Amino acid sequence: MTSITILGGTGYTGRNVAREAVSRGHEVTSFSRHAPEAPVEGARYLTGAISDQLAGLVDASDVVIGALAPAGELEAGLRGVYSELSRLAATKGKRIGIVGGYSALRSAPGAERFAYTGDVPPQFALAARVMAEVVDDLENNSEPGLDWFYISPAAGYGSYAPGEKLGRYRTNGNVAIYEADGSSTISGADFATAIVDEIETPSHSRQHFGVAN
Ligand SMILES: NC(=O)c1ccc[n+]([C@@H]2O[C@H](COP(=O)([O-])OP(=O)(O)OC[C@H]3O[C@@H](n4cnc5c(N)ncnc54)[C@H](OP(=O)(O)O)[C@@H]3O)[C@@H](O)[C@H]2O)c1
Numbered sequence: 001m002t003s004i005t006i007l008g009g010t011g012y013t014g015r016n017v018a019r020e021a022v023s024r025g026h027e028v029t030s031f032s033r034h035a036p037e038a039p040v041e042g043a044r045y046l047t048g049a050i051s052d053q054l055a056g057l058v059d060a061s062d063v064v065i066g067a068l069a070p071a072g073e074l075e076a077g078l079r080g081v082y083s084e085l086s087r088l089a090a091t092k093g094k095r096i097g098i099v100g101g102y103s104a105l106r107s108a109p110g111a112e113r114f115a116y117t118g119d120v121p122p123q124f125a126l127a128a129r130v131m132a133e134v135v136d137d138l139e140n141n142s143e144p145g146l147d148w149f150y151i152s153p154a155a156g157y158g159s160y161a162p163g164e165k166l167g168r169y170r171t172n173g174n175v176a177i178y179e180a181d182g183s184s185t186i187s188g189a190d191f192a193t194a195i196v197d198e199i200e201t202p203s204h205s206r207q208h209f210g211v212a213n
Pocket residue numbers: 007008009010011012013014031032033034035049050067068069070073074099100101102103131153154155156157158159
């Protein structure tokens with residue numbers, strides 16, 4: 001049993017991770033500003049201001065999952081929150097997993113992240129850049145002893161397309177995965193499965209990886 005705190009545990013990704021982790025017997029705490037309308041039975045829900053509570057949340061956890069979204073007050077500020085999370089986790093010897101965007105992936109090994117190519121639609125460009133900078137920070141500026149992973153979903157992932165639990169997913173390092181027809185999807189449940197699999201059996205320590213069905 002692992003003590004898992006999910007920052008943003010009431011959001012689309014966070015609640016799927018909470019549901020999956022509780023179902024596997026883990027101790028799950030969600031942190032967000034507001035209480036959930038439909039709590040996952042067996043999860044604990046905390047609310048408040050993240051700046052006040054981050055250190056305590058890290059102290060109380062084996063693993064902290066960042067499932068916050070770069071929107072609203074966190075659109076530009078999320079990089080700072082995750083930087084502080086990294087610093088605290090390194091100091092306290094805790095593992096972190098950051099949920100990022102598809103745009104942090106690459107078209108081929110060594111290619112630029114999509115977020116930096118100028119091809120991201122303008123309405124998503126800032127959020128894509130923020131989440132790409134978060135993984136840049138982890139790869140280039142984090143404490144060498146920090147145990148982190150950063151996971152990106154397929155392009156078609158999102159609350160608008162929850163999909164079905166297929167019970168399978170593929171990974172290809174930090175390179176995006178496509179079907180022959182050019183589509184790239186992962187259901188909410190399968191993405192959560194990949195995250196909890198990585199928590200239970202670390203195989204991407206200090207790595208960025210993408211998952212797709
Ligand atoms: N195709 C893609 O690339 C794709 C699609 C979707 C998501 N994503 C990525 O997945 C990650 C999670 O996104 P999501 O769509 O699952 O998120 P979401 O549904 O928007 O949920 C965000 C969560 O963060 C909480 N939150 C927001 N501001 C907060 C604050 N200041 N302090 C504490 N909690 C706060 C929210 O609850 P409160 O509002 O109550 O605080 C909620 O629990 C992001 O990195 C996003 O980029 C990628």
